[in-house]
Amino acid sequence: MEKRRIDLSRCLVRDGKADCHCCEEICPQKAIKDHVVDTAACDGCGLCSAVCPVAAIVAPEDYEGALTKAQELAPQVLMCEKASEGGVHCLGFLTRRLLWALAAKRPLALDISHCEACRPAVFAHLEREVAACNDALAEAGKKEIALVHVKPAPPKPKKTKKVERRGFFQALFHSTAEGLQEIAEAQIEHSYCFDAAAFLKAQQAEPCALFNGLALQQGCTACGLCAVVCPTRALAMERGEQAALHVDPAACTGCDLCALHCPQGVLELLPQFAGQRDFPLDK
Structure with missing residues (x-):
C-alpha cells in the first residue's frame, strides 16, 4: 500500500513568502524533513494531514469516505480499524473543526480507547481536539462528544447448503473469478488528498470560535x-x-x-x- 507523500504543487513551500513546516513539526516519527516523507519511518498516523492547511498530504486512506461513513451510522460514531474492521487506519487526521462539523448536527461518539497504547502522540492530539470541540459545543448548547469503547461485532455464522454437482462447478468458477478480481483490485494503489476545507464547506459547517x-x-x-x-x-x-x-x-x-x-x-x-x-x- 502506498504511504504518504507531499504534493509540492499544492504545498505552501511553492510560495516564496510562506515558511510552513507544520507537517514536519507534528510528526511523532520524525519522518518528514524538508517536505519529503521518509516512507520507511512513517507509521500512517495521519497527524500531518490534520495540520496541513492546503491538503498537500497524499495518503492511502480515504478520510472523506471515513467521515461520510460515520455520518451514516446510527448512532454517529468514528472508530479506527482496531476498534472496527471497517474503521479508518488511524484517527490522527481529525481536527476540532471536523469534529464540530459532525457533532453540531447530531450527537457524535468517538472510540479512542486504543489510541493511548497504540500511538500516544495521536491520543494527546485527539484529547486536545475533542476538548476544544466540546467547549464550543457546550457554548452552543449542543451535546458534547461521547468517548466510548465499541465492542467488536460477533462473527457471522457460516451458512451451509447442499449444492448439486452442476451447481457446484458453477459456484466454483464464480468464486475463482471473484477471487482473481479481488487480487487485482488489491494490487491497485489508491491515494487521496483530503481537502478538509472543501469537506467543511460541503457540510455547511456553521463557523464558531474554532474557526479563524x-x-x-x-x-x-x-x-x-x-x-x-x-x-x-x-x-x-x-x-x-x-x-x-x-x-x-x-x-x-x-x-x-x-x-x-x-x-x-x-x-x-x-x-x-x-x-x-x-x-x-x-x-
Whole structure:
C-alpha cells in the first residue's frame, strides 16, 4: 500500500513568502524533513494531514469516505480499524473543526480507547481536539462528544447448503473469478488528498470560535490580491458601488497567505472567528 507523500504543487513551500513546516513539526516519527516523507519511518498516523492547511498530504486512506461513513451510522460514531474492521487506519487526521462539523448536527461518539497504547502522540492530539470541540459545543448548547469503547461485532455464522454437482462447478468458477478480481483490485494503489476545507464547506459547517477570523484595517485598496492567493477560495473581493471583502470562515485554513501578500499590510489573521464575514471598503 502506498504511504504518504507531499504534493509540492499544492504545498505552501511553492510560495516564496510562506515558511510552513507544520507537517514536519507534528510528526511523532520524525519522518518528514524538508517536505519529503521518509516512507520507511512513517507509521500512517495521519497527524500531518490534520495540520496541513492546503491538503498537500497524499495518503492511502480515504478520510472523506471515513467521515461520510460515520455520518451514516446510527448512532454517529468514528472508530479506527482496531476498534472496527471497517474503521479508518488511524484517527490522527481529525481536527476540532471536523469534529464540530459532525457533532453540531447530531450527537457524535468517538472510540479512542486504543489510541493511548497504540500511538500516544495521536491520543494527546485527539484529547486536545475533542476538548476544544466540546467547549464550543457546550457554548452552543449542543451535546458534547461521547468517548466510548465499541465492542467488536460477533462473527457471522457460516451458512451451509447442499449444492448439486452442476451447481457446484458453477459456484466454483464464480468464486475463482471473484477471487482473481479481488487480487487485482488489491494490487491497485489508491491515494487521496483530503481537502478538509472543501469537506467543511460541503457540510455547511456553521463557523464558531474554532474557526479563524479576519481583521481588516483602514488602507485597503481593493486590489484583490488576497483573494487571488487564497488556496481555498475563502476570500472574495467585491467591486462596484460598494466595494467589500468577503470571507468564508469555514473555508479558511489559517495558512496566512492573504496577510503575507497584502501590499498595504492591513490584513490580519485572527485565531478565533468573532462573527464578521463582510468588510465594507471606503471608496
